[in-house]
Amino acid sequence: MKCKPSRSDILIIGGGISGISASLSAAREGSTVCLVESNNELGGSIGENSQMPLDYASSCNDPFFRESGIFEEITTNLRLGNKEGTFTGQARALLNLVKTEPNITTMLGYQCLEVTPNSSEDRIDSCTIIDHLNSCKFLHRAEYFVDCSNGGEFSKLANVPGESGNPANTEPRKTVQNLFKSEVLIEIARSQNNLPFQCPDWINIRWENNLHLSRLSLMKSLEQQLCGFHRLEWISEDSNSPTPHELCWATWDFIKNRSNFKEVSQRLFIKRIITLHPNQSLFRGIGDYILKEEDLVQGNSFEDSVAVSRAPIRAINPCSTSSSKQIVLPDSFEIPLRSLYSPKIKNLLWAGSHASCEAVVSASLAHPPTLSLIGSAAGHCAARCIIDKRLPRTLSKSGHIEKLRRELEKKNHRTGKLLPHDENNLTTTARVYASTIWQDKNLLELMREPGMETDACLVQFPVTSARIDTIKLLIDCHANQRVDARLLEGSAQNPHIQGSCLGTDSFDSGKPGEQWVIFHFNKVIKKNGWYFLELRSNQNFKIIEGVHAPVGHLVQYPRKKCGISIDNPYSEYSVATAFTPHPHRCAIIEIEPSQKSYDASEMIAENSRPTNLPGLWISQPSQFSYPEFVEFHWSNPITISRIDIFFDPSFGYCTPPKPSFSGDEYAISLVKNYRIYFTNKDGKAKLVDEIKENTSAHQVHLFDACTIKSMEIEILSTHGLDRAQVFRVAAYE
Incomplete structure (x- = not known):
């Protein structure tokens, strides 16, 4: 097969969310970009052949959590370009977005076979990419390479220094098991006739012997819907993991013959099996900084931060489909540029879970919105390196990083938890x-709807006055009941989390039905910010909610009532999950004195x-x-x-x-x-x-x-x- 030459300023390996974001970011800085993806469609882990979620509900403590910048552009284009709501439509919408940039060339169905370094072995000179199906082979040269591949496969081909597996165990009481994973995606469909199933003799595993979290994850998936796609995982200490087909039919044997679904599954059958390839090695490059678990938990800030993530942290557990082992962090965390490039290979950047980080952090970086932010930062950095004739390491240093961060912020890309001072504005x-200007009294004009039936909730609102005397709100009581209230200020670490209690009061309804409830506090307010009114009762009630609330006014309910399974040790409440691009709902509330927010x-x-x-x-x-x-x-x-x-x-x-x-x-x-x-x-x-x-x-x-x-x-x-x-x-x- 003849090898043809090709060239671009930047070569991006991997057409997932990070690769798409990196391509758009670099191309908009004037660089010519070649985007290489081994599949015949864009999407990577969120595509039909993997079907990982694009986002998680209530993954953080900030109710105003959405990313801006390129990820917001991607999600808007998905709503515009995928009105049929299918994976095929999603792939088309993503390709449409990439095709709007004339500086981007897409090479779908191509794989990278070989990476060639320069004579000093400190830069990548070229790589060989091939399309086996169409017998096409290219020797591609570029000034910079951004590895957005699954598991850092491109970096491994380049022999980039890195580490694999879980970090060394520093706590003697804990033991870290070496667990092995097999994955498969199955599609279940319905027939008009009963279809009994007998497990083949060559299947020598039983689904019941699988890890508990994997079994629980499947049960939750089946409870949501029987027909459709389901992700199966087999976790064990035995490196001899079952093949995808063995896993599929062992699971199907359990569902059809021994599970609680055996009656309702009589007419069901397996329509399709999609093989998945889990990254067992957990490769991560070694950059100038290794992002650590403590950085995420403590919310450490970095002068060279170029992205902010709201991803939860995952306990070291390979069961990726289960959210029960995901834990909400107290605040968002910053990602430094020093973790996104290789010190040895000077023209290589990383955008993915294979960046320079600990294994537990790697799982958090796989969060698609986070991948988009990392990709946008890496693509912009690569383009600026070419324009400024500087290395990524140089751009991460004082005197250069300030300019890079300002440029990203001007693109509505969030680089840090606090916005850099813009002295030129x-x-x-x-x-x-x-x-x-909106006044507090305008809340009374909002269209009203009853909220969730509950015995507890949290009403959030902004306060700019020097005191709070009374709070009046509209609720629907089910009976003659007592409602207890606590006035809470936002915590010092994260103002979106409830902090100290400033005062309490209670109200006896005296009658059932919709009515105004008044709580008296007469408290001095020391700082402006978010405040919360926690309501509890021994009987259920409903907050009368205003639709399309002004920013900052909202109601949070117990997480279990919202159907949220991600653990949050910092708050038992969450905003009800909504997928339409509308403002929050809020309590119909009157605060004395009035606020000017x-x-x-x-x-x-x-x-x-x-x-x-x-x-x-x-x-x-x-x-x-x-x-x-x-x-x-x-x-x-x-x-x-x-x-x-x-x-x-x-x-x-x-x-x-x-x-x-x-x-x-x-x-x-x-x-x-x-x-x-x-x-x-x-x-x-x-x-x-x-x-x-x-x-x-x-x-x-x-x-x-x-x-x-x-x-x-x-x-x-x-x-x-x-x-x-x-x-x-x-x-x-």
Whole structure:
């Protein structure tokens, strides 16, 4: 087979979420990118041949958890381009997104066979990629390589220093078993006739001898739906694991003949078997920093952080389908650039669970939203290395990393838990005015629906006043019952978690039915931020909820009532899982004194998402018969050539774990149509840009440099919400 030459600035191995994100990020910096994927479709672990979940519900303690940047773009494109809600539609939507970038060349169905280093063996010179089916072979050269492959297969071909397996056990009381895994994906279908099943003689295993967590995971999957896809895992200390077909038929023998499903499965049959290849070695590269479990648990910060993850941590246990061994961390964690490149192979970066980290951290990095953030950072870094003629190690150091992080943040990519100071933003010196501002009384105008029936819940709300005297809310009591309340402040470590109790009160309903409940606290408030009202009763009640709440107002329920199995030692409550791109629901609540959480001045703060406060401007309810607007005035004229606007994409809804269609293409809180006006130093106003059908939470407007005295953003409509919501506006010379 003749080997043809090919070349790109950057070669990315692996077409999963990290590879797609890395490709988009690098291509948008002007680099030519070649994206190589061994399957004939994009998606990697979330594709039909693996079907790992795209996200986990309630995986963190932040109710405003959604990633911004490229991952938000990916999920929006999945809603737009996969209205049939299938894996085939998902693969098409992902390919459509990649194809919009002219700098990206996709090579689907190609595998990397060999990696050739340079003469000094400190850089990759080229690699051989081949498509066996079509007899195509290429010798590909690139300046930088980003390994987004499954398990770091590309890095292993390049003989990159790394480690495999679990870390050495430092606790003498614990023993770490060497466990082996076999995996298979089966599709169950229904026939019109009874189909008895007899296990073949060559099957010498019984499903009942499998690890308990693997068996429990299958039972949960079958309880959700009998027909469809189910992931099977066999975990044992014996390296002689069953083949995928042995595992399939041993499991089917159990389901049809000995399980609690044997009656309802009489007409069921196995339609398809998809072989999976688990990464037994758990290869991880060794970078300049090894990300440790304690970094995640303690929430350590890094000067060279380029991504933030909200993934839970997994106890060292190979049963990947079971969420019972996943534990929510107290806060999100940062990922340093030093963990994403190889010190030995200077033109190689990692984007995946094979980055420089401990084994337990590796499982957390496999979280698809995290993979997208890592991929975006690695792709951008590779492109900047080419432009600046610098190595990744150089870019990770002080004097360089600040610029890299600012560039990523300007792409709405979150690099750290705290936003780097943006000293070039000109709006921070402006006086800001708005047409209208949301008031507490507007909560009473929200459409109302009864909430979940419960005997306990947690009402969250922002507080900006110096005291809280009374809290009044609307509930539906089932009987003459007592409701106990505790007023809690947000904890110092994570303001989204309940901290100290400031006061208690109780209320006797006296009658059943919908009624206002008043709690008296009369407490001094020492700091602005999130506060919580915990309600408990010896009988069930319902919070009357407001639909499409303003950012920061929400209700949390006991995790078990929400059907959430991921353990959370920090809170027993969670927001009910919702997959539609809508704002949260909230309690119909009145706080005395009233709060001022949505002022126009919030738009010149550093953050573009909620932190310890909502952090955005919200207008009063409007049908947009007349535009809502915000104005920025400067004492002295400024020169401006760029404006960044960060709208609200609704940070609190969940991405569906499997392909589906919610019916909503865009977050209803997104601003749809708007105009920008400049007023020059002579007082003349001019329309400089008008956007129709906006679909992005982050818009960048570039102009020829001009001198202005003021700027107005006029909002004409949203994608469905009856008010305007803007997080941040930044302007640059």
